[in-house]
Amino acid sequence: xxxxxxxxxxxxxxxxxxxxxxxxxxxxxxxxxxxxxxxxxxxxxxxxxxxxxxxxxxxxxxxxxxxxxxxxxxxxxxxxxxxxxxxxxxxxxxxxxxxxxxxxxxxxxxxxxxxxxxxxxxxxxxxxxxxxxxxxxxxxxxxxxxxxxxxxxxxxxxxxxxxxxxxxxxxxxxxxxxxxxxxxxxxxxxxxxxxxxxxxxxxxxxxxxxxxxxxxxxxxxxxxxxxxxxxxxxxxxxxxxxxxxxxxxxxxxxxxxxxxxxxxxxxxxxxxxxxxxxxxxxxxxxxxxxxxxxxxxxxxxxxxxxxxxxxxxxxxxxxxxxxxxxxxxxxxxxxxxxxxxxxxxxxxxxxxxxxxxxxxxxxxxxxxxxxxxxxxxxxxxxxxxxxxxxxxxxxxxxxxxxxxxxxxxxxxxxxxxxxxxxxxxxxxxxxxxxxxxxxxxxxxxxxxxxxxxxxxxxxxxxxxxxxxxxxxxxxxxxxxxxxxxxxxxxxxxxxxxxxxxxxxxxxxxxxxxxxxxxxxxxxxxx
Numbered sequence: 001x002x003x004x005x006x007x008x009x010x011x012x013x014x015x016x017x018x019x020x021x022x023x024x025x026x027x028x029x030x031x032x033x034x035x036x037x038x039x040x041x042x043x044x045x046x047x048x049x050x051x052x053x054x055x056x057x058x059x060x061x062x063x064x065x066x067x068x069x070x071x072x073x074x075x076x077x078x079x080x081x082x083x084x085x086x087x088x089x090x091x092x093x094x095x096x097x098x099x100x101x102x103x104x105x106x107x108x109x110x111x112x113x114x115x116x117x118x119x120x121x122x123x124x125x126x127x128x129x130x131x132x133x134x135x136x137x138x139x140x141x142x143x144x145x146x147x148x149x150x151x152x153x154x155x156x157x158x159x160x161x162x163x164x165x166x167x168x169x170x171x172x173x174x175x176x177x178x179x180x181x182x183x184x185x186x187x188x189x190x191x192x193x194x195x196x197x198x199x200x201x202x203x204x205x206x207x208x209x210x211x212x213x214x215x216x217x218x219x220x221x222x223x224x225x226x227x228x229x230x231x232x233x234x235x236x237x238x239x240x241x242x243x244x245x246x247x248x249x250x251x252x253x254x255x256x257x258x259x260x261x262x263x264x265x266x267x268x269x270x271x272x273x274x275x276x277x278x279x280x281x282x283x284x285x286x287x288x289x290x291x292x293x294x295x296x297x298x299x300x301x302x303x304x305x306x307x308x309x310x311x312x313x314x315x316x317x318x319x320x321x322x323x324x325x326x327x328x329x330x331x332x333x334x335x336x337x338x339x340x341x342x343x344x345x346x347x348x349x350x351x352x353x354x355x356x357x358x359x360x361x362x363x364x365x366x367x368x369x370x371x372x373x374x375x376x377x378x379x380x381x382x383x384x385x386x387x388x389x390x391x392x393x394x395x396x397x398x399x400x401x402x403x404x405x406x407x408x409x410x411x412x413x414x415x416x417x418x419x420x421x422x423x424x425x426x427x428x429x430x431x432x433x434x435x436x437x438x439x440x441x442x443x444x445x446x447x448x449x450x451x452x453x454x455x456x457x458x459x460x461x462x463x464x465x466x467x468x469x470x471x472x473x474x475x476x477x478x479x480x481x482x483x484x485x486x487x488x489x490x491x492x493x494x495x496x497x498x499x500x501x502x503x504x505x506x507x508x509x510x511x512x513x514x515x516x517x518x519x520x521x522x523x524x525x526x
Contacts, residue, residue: 001022001023001024002023002024002044002045002066002302002303003023003024003025003026003042003043003044003045004018004023004024004025004026004043004044004045004046004047004298004302005025005026005028005039005040005042005043005045005046005047006025006026006027006028006029006047006048007028007029007031007036007046007047007048007051007052008029008047008048008049008050008051008052008071009029009049009051010027010047010049010071010287010291010294011287011288011291011292013288013291013292013295014047014071014291014292014294014295015027015295017292017295017296017299018295018298018299021295021296021299021303022299022303023045023298023299023302023303026043029051031052033053033055033057033058036052036058037057037058037061038061040058040061040062040065041061041062041063041064041065042064043062043064043065044064044065044066044067044302045065045066045067045068045069045298045301045302046062046065046067046068046069047069047071047294047295047298048068048069048070048071048077048078049070049071049072050072050074050077051077052077053077054068054077054078054079054083055079055082056079056082059079059082059083059086059088060082060086062086062088065086065088066087066088066089066301066302067088067089067090067091067298067301067302068083068088068089068090068091069091069092069093069294069295069297069298070090070091070092070093070294071093071096071290071291071293071294072092072093072096072097072281072290073092073093073094073097073101073281074092074203074231075090075092075311076204076231078090080311080312081388083312083384084312084384084385084388085385085388086385087381087382087384087385088384089301089307089310089312089313089384090310090311090312091294091297091298091301091307091308091309091310091311092309092311093289093290093293093294093297093309094150094309095150095293096286096289096290096292096293096294097280097281097283097286097287097289097290098150098151098154099154099286100280100281100282100283100285100286101151101229101280101281101286102151102154102155102158103158104229104255104276104279104280105151105155105199105201105227105229105255105280106155106158106159108227108229108253108255108274108276109138109143109197109199109225109227109253110138111253111274112197112225112227112250112251112252112253112272112274113135113136113137113138113197113225114133114135114136115133115135115251115272117274118133118271119133138159138162138163138164138197139162139163139164140163140164140165141164141165141196141197142164142165142166142167142194142195142196142197143155143156143159143164143165143166143167143195143196143197143198143199144167144168144169144186144191144192144194144195144197144198144199145166145167145168145169145170145183145191145198145199145201146168146169146170146188146191146198146199146200146201146202146211146212146234147168147169147170147200147201147202147230148168148169148170148173148177148178148181148183148201149170149172149201149202151201151230152168152170152199152201152202153181155199155201156168156181156182156183157181160182160183164197165184166181166182166183166184167183167184167185167186167190167191167194167195168181168183168184168185168186168191169185169186169187169188169190169191170185170202173185188211188216189219192216192219192220192221193219193220193221194221195220195221195224196221196223196224196225197224197225197226197227198212198220198224198225198226198227199226199227199228199229200212200226200227200228200229200230200231200234200235201229201230202230202231202234203230203231204230204231204232204233204234208234209233209234210233210234210235210236211234211235212226212234212235212236212239212240213236213239214236214238214239214242217235217236217239217240217243217248217249218243218248220243220248220249222248222250223248223249223250224248224249224250225249225250225251225252225253226240226249226251226252226253227252227253227254228252228253228254228255228256229255229256229280230256231256232254232256232257232258232259232260233258235254237257237258237265237266237267238266240252240267241266241267241270244267244270244271244272244273245270249272250272251272251273251274252267252272252273252274253273253274253275253276254267254273254274254275254276255275255276255277255278255279255280256278256280257278260278261277262275262277297309304321304322305321305325306319306320306321307321307364312384312388313367313383313384314361314363314364314366314367315361315363316361316363316364320360320361320364323360324360324361324364324365326429326432326433326434326435327357327360327364327365327368327410327412327429328364328365328367328368328383329368329435330412330427330428330429330435330436331351331365331366331368331369331372331412331414332368332369332371332372333372333427333435333437333449333525334369334372334412334414334425334426334427334437334449335368335369335370335371335372335373335374335375335414336372336373336375336449336525336526337372337425337437337440337449337523337525338373338414338416338423338424338425339372339373339374339375340521340523340524341423341425341455341521342416342418342423345418345419345420346373346393346395346416346417346418347394347395347396347417347418347419348395348396348397348398348416348417349369349370349373349390349395349396349397349398349414349415349416349417350397350398350399350400350414350415350416350417351365351366351369351397351398351399351400351412351413351414352399352400352401352402352411352412352413352414352415353365353399353400353401353402353410353411353412353413354401354402354404354406354408354410354411354412354413355405355406355408355409355410355411356409356410357410357411357412358401358402358403362399362401363399364383365412366397366399367383367384367386367387368383369412369414370383370386370387370389370390370397371383371386373386373390373414373416374386374389374390396417408428408438409428409429410428410429411426411427411428411438412426412427412428413425413426413439414426423441424439424441424442425437425439425440425441426438426439426440427439427449434448435448435449436448437449437496440455440485440494440496441457441494442487443485443486443487443492443493443494444485445483445484445485445494445496446483447481447483447496448481448498449523449525450498450525451480451498451499451524451525452498452499452500452501452502452503452522452523452524453496453497453498453499453522453523453524453525454472454495454496454497454499454503454511454520454521454522454523455494455495455496455519455520455521455522455523456468456494456495456496456511456517456519456520456521457492457493457494457495457517457518457519458492458493458494458495458514458516458517458518459491459492459493459516459518460486460488460489460490460491460492460493461490461515461516464493464514464515464516465484465495467514467515468495468511468514471507471510471511471514472499472507472511475507475510477499477500477501477503477507478499478500479497479498479499480497480498480499480500481497481498482495482497483495483496483497492518502522502524503522508520508521508522
């Protein structure tokens with residue numbers, strides 16, 4: 001039974017779902033780093049919110065860990081490269097608190113437009129400063145979205161309902177998607193020049209850090225009001241303070257800060273500044289939603305292999321997993337075969353799918369190929385860290401789908417590039433589930449890749465089969481299966497045979513010394 005640790009405060013629904021699905025779960029919160037390191041090796045999964053820091057040291061101690069699930073969107077507290085290198089899937093829950101975060105951005109926009117926090121404080125202090133708090137309407141104002149993904153699109157929908165005009169800067173926003181949302185796609189400079197309100201809905205990356213820098217804030221429309229419920233670090237806080245003090249920026253509302261918890265900030269006390277303590281996801285509904293979502297995702301992965309909302313491995317739904325599993329087994333064997341044949345100098349890998357395979361999600365198939373391919377380089381390689389290992393070695397990956405007709409109902413082909421040229425292998429599924437090799441280095445051959453095997457390339461001459469059989473027999477090696485293929489009569493031929501155990505190096509050398517032998521390789525498959 002898989003075992004999961006919930007190390008942060010989370011809705012009880014999460015533990016209930018784990019137990020109902022057949023996953024053992026411990027709820028131990030408030031652990032120090034050293035305390036977590038001591039026990040993390042006992043768990044297959046780690047469910048967290050924002051308090052637990054899944055650092056490189058903790059991941060290194062998590063010898064059985066397979067998945068980290070973040071109940072929420074941000075994964076700043078997870079060392080994703082370390083998790084990827086260790087073969088640990090990292091998931092988040094990007095949709096569970098989307099509505100809540102979008103509503104908080106809208107609430108802060110209203111607060112800025114009508115100066116609600118200041119008016120509340122003034123009124124409760126016994127003042128009646130009706131003439132002091134002159135607000136602005138949202139109707140007909142231009143809202144600029146920096147980021148038009150899941151949360152940004154919800155904000156756009158709500159803003160359109162308020163009769164605002166919505167423009168958006170998002171490198172990944174297509175013209176078709178913008179038209180569907182009813183918004184206008186613009187450049188960042190256009191947005192800065194036109195928007196009367198700006199809201200940010202983008203992750204913090206190297207390309208988005210300080211996207212509202214001093215330089216960009218200077219490009220904004222005088223009197224602009226800015227709202228950030230996404231991530232601290234998207235705005236240069238010192239430049240924002242200067243813009244508020246000068247009056248160029250009409251107001252700002254931050255739910256997130258560069259340093260959190262933000263116990264002090266030069267922005268605090270600045271007129272027309274509103275702040276909240278990272279409340280974007282803080283509603284009862286959102287906390288239940290993300291807890292349910294993270295538990296379901298982690299249980300799916302641990303029990304069925306389904307991968308949802310993963311940040312370092314291709315997604316694979318629980319429905320897809322059973323259908324793809326035979327293809328992934330085939331892909332891993334093909335990768336293993338060619339990885340054993342080409343041990344170094346690899347510069348690129350191409351994965352091609354034809355027939356029924358072309359209708360499937362190709363990403364998990366490619367990841368399985370790479371897992372098989374990289375296994376000779378790492379004892380702990382899997383579908384998560386194999387692409388990471390390939391990138392470390394500067395191996396380029398390509399994927400190709402073919403709609404052409406093929407001799408097989410389904411076909412997967414793997415080709416590797418080396419300075420000496422290309423080598424490829426291809427396989428299919430018998431009865432829809434049994435992996436079979438059908439081609440190796442351009443020669444048709446049918447074989448099951450299993451256990452210890454011997455691969456030989458030789459000249460197609462009479463007597464060779466007898467000589468190799470005698471050589472193996474005299475060495476006490478029992479042959480299980482025997483598979484032959486050739487290009488043309490009398491040209492190059494291949495032999496792939498299974499044996500009862502790994503062939504020792506001296507025997508490989510003896511086979512290599514037989515007349516007509518060009519290549520000999522001992523293979524091993526799980």
